[in-house]
Amino acid sequence: MKKLYIKRSFVFILIIMILFTNFYRSKALAGSTAPWPKCPSIKAKNAVVMDLATGTVLVSKNATKKWYPASTTKVMTAMLAIEKAKSLDEMVEFTKEAINVSEPGSSSIGMTPGEKLPLRECLYGLMLASANEVANAIAIHTAGSIEDFADMMNEKAEALGCVNTHFTNPSGLYEKDHYTCPEDLAKIAREAIKLDDFREIAGTRTHVIPETNLMKEKRPVSNTNQLFNPVKLPQHGYEYCYAGKTGYTNEARFNLVSFSKKGAMDVVCVIMNAESADVQYTNTKKLVDYAFKRFRMLQTDKIPLKLNESGGKTYISILENDPSAEFTVSGTAALVVPKKCDINGVVTEIKENNLTAIKVGKNYIGSVEYKYGGECIGSADIVYTSSKAYSFEKSEMISESLPEENKEKRLNYFAVGMIVVSVLVILGLVWYLLIYRRPSNMARRRYRRKKRRINSRNRLKW
Structure with a gap:
């Protein structure tokens, strides 16, 4: 009997400990956790999806890993040109330096030394055709030299909170010290899309650059982002994408910045170091669809x-x-x-x-x-x-309010103490009735049943 009493007491205490542990654990989880969705499997080496309204990173893969951005650099170039310009009607002159700095065979709209274009038209050539000589001309026009413009780019990146970014040129052509990371590039893109002119230009599918002082033919340009301008790769069209910028070099591989909106959610997706164009587009759609499916907007007044x-x-x-x-x-x-x-x-x-x-x-x-x-x-x-x-006078107000605050805290502690005492009393009663008294009650009932059986047999004999 004594062993049975000890075993039951031990089991009861163990059950109570488990219940209390689970109770406090559930309270803690209710206060902070429902797990943050993990990034789905993708082939691109680095990626991030960021909410444009808040700057919150929704999903990511190697979000802070340094990589070469290629022509996605031009998002920063366009933003700085718009911010620093007095007017987008300013005339930009193409110098020999601007044209010669570009690599032979790289993206170009065929500008020649001495040609002049309004800054607005230069931005269309920059963002849609990804023309490198245009990036150089914009940099020289804005800062006086490519080197000074690169300094402006780095200052802006630092101001935006970028920590793994360093620019050396406005076009994104490969240089060892020219790098960024998906999260930093998303921060830059988030800031750029706030500008109405940038949003309009980056969201244009096709445009015709007018004739210049030296070129009497018009130059048609087309946005190279196939998600919202699926001319060359129609299978990659994406209904929610409204703007973006591509980037590619042999060293950087395929890079992509895409802006997408569905309902109240507006996001930017950055893909870096993808092995092919197909991968950068399919991975973007997969990540953005995932973000739209797994996240929602919550009003702050709630x-x-x-x-x-x-x-x-x-x-x-x-x-x-x-x-x-x-x-x-x-x-x-x-x-x-x-x-x-x-x-x-x-x-x-x-x-x-x-x-x-x-x-x-x-x-x-x-x-x-x-x-x-x-x-x-x-x-x-x-x-x-x-x-x-x-x-x-803050000092007076605080001194007067402290006693009330302390009183409120004492009341809270008293209430918590009363609850704890009540719970302990209830548990004590349960233990006394169901465990401590149970063995003796059961023995008493067995004795009574045995006595009734004996009396019954004796009556039958009599």
Whole structure:
């Protein structure tokens, strides 16, 4: 009997430990995890799909591995030319240097020294026909020399947060020190597509460059990205692709930047080091379809700010002056998350601005960063709109508010303690009734049944 009691007690304690372990594990998982979708199998060596709205990397393969970008470099060249130009009607003159720097047999629209073209027409030749002499002419026109333009490219890349990028020329022709990686190239493409002129030019299928001062014939050009301009390879047409840039050299192999949109989702896919044109197109479609299938957009207003838990000096001071204050978010209207994402798994990290006064109208009191499964999925500014201007002394407000906060924490600890004690009492009663008392109760019942049988036999004998 004693051995049976010990065994049952041991089994009961083991079951309780397992239940508590699973309970806390499920609570932790509910707070942060539903796994981030993994990259499907592809043949290209390096790739990334990035959400354009938030900059979130959705799927990737060797996303930060350095590689030669070939003519996808021209995405950066076009963006800088547009940003630095006073007008796209500026005339660009083609010098001997611009033409001679290009390798014989490389992509070209046949410009000759002394020809002049408006910058806008040069950009069509750059992005659609991938003309290398046009890239050189744009660089010299914008920065004065190819070397100075390369410095501008590297400064811009650094400003965009690129960490594995270094440019030495505007065309992408092979040089050992001219490299980037899929994630950095996606950051560059994300910034470029924000420019209306870039979006229009990169999304043009065909264009006719007009005659110049030296050439009386027009030059028709066609976008080489077969996903949205499937002229040479119709089997690779992709209905969701609306812009892009190809790139190829013997050293870099096939590289591709493609912009695709479906519903509320707008993404850029970068493929690097693919063994063939077929691979770069099929891999792009596979990755983008996967992203559209496995991710969705989540509105930021669905996620509570929880300023009452993490709010600091500014938040407390504003509420003291305006108890009915409302706080909203601006910037990113939506976040991209896995489709199976539990909204409770989105974690917010709030950073407050160091304010001492409030003005009439919008006040940016801080920012919020959204994370899911350890991945940053977006950020936004926290806005407080006030109908009056006022200043506040933060030290006073904090000193007054601390006792209340501590009191609230003590109340929380007390509530948790009461719950724990209640659970322990219930478990103790269950243990006492089902385990400790069970052996003696069973023995008592067996004794009673045996006694009844004996009495029954005695009555029959009598």
